[in-house]
Amino acid sequence: MLALQPFQPDFLYVLGVIAAQQGKQDKALAAFEKVTQINPKEADAHFEIGRIWIQRKDRAKALAAFRKGSELDPRDADYKRAVAETSPPEEIKKEN
Numbered sequence: 672m673l674a675l676q677p678f679q680p681d682f683l684y685v686l687g688v689i690a691a692q693q694g695k696q697d698k699a700l701a702a703f704e705k706v707t708q709i710n711p712k713e714a715d716a717h718f719e720i721g722r723i724w725i726q727r728k729d730r731a732k733a734l735a736a737f738r739k740g741s742e743l744d745p746r747d748a749d750y751k752r753a754v755a756e757t758s759p760p761e762e763i764k765k766e767n
Contacts, residue, residue, distance in 0.1 A: 680706045684716055696723050714743035718750055725757065733757050 687702030700723050706716040721736030734757040741750035 680709045687719060699723060712743050714740040721753060730757060
């Protein structure tokens, strides 16, 4: 199906999830980034991008992705938690 509809964000998202589960971070990241290019309001893809950046130990990129996901879906507790856990301690104090 992906061959027939290569720019279908749902299929790309699933492809990213599968690649991430297989440890293929580059492929997963590329798939999730394509999802956000096609549908910039796809909060789940931003969250998954953040998870990959955490694994790669790039806190700044992870935080940016988590914040974007949280901004798009402010009611999602997982997104809020990811932002809080990734934010530098001094920044958390400023917000409270």
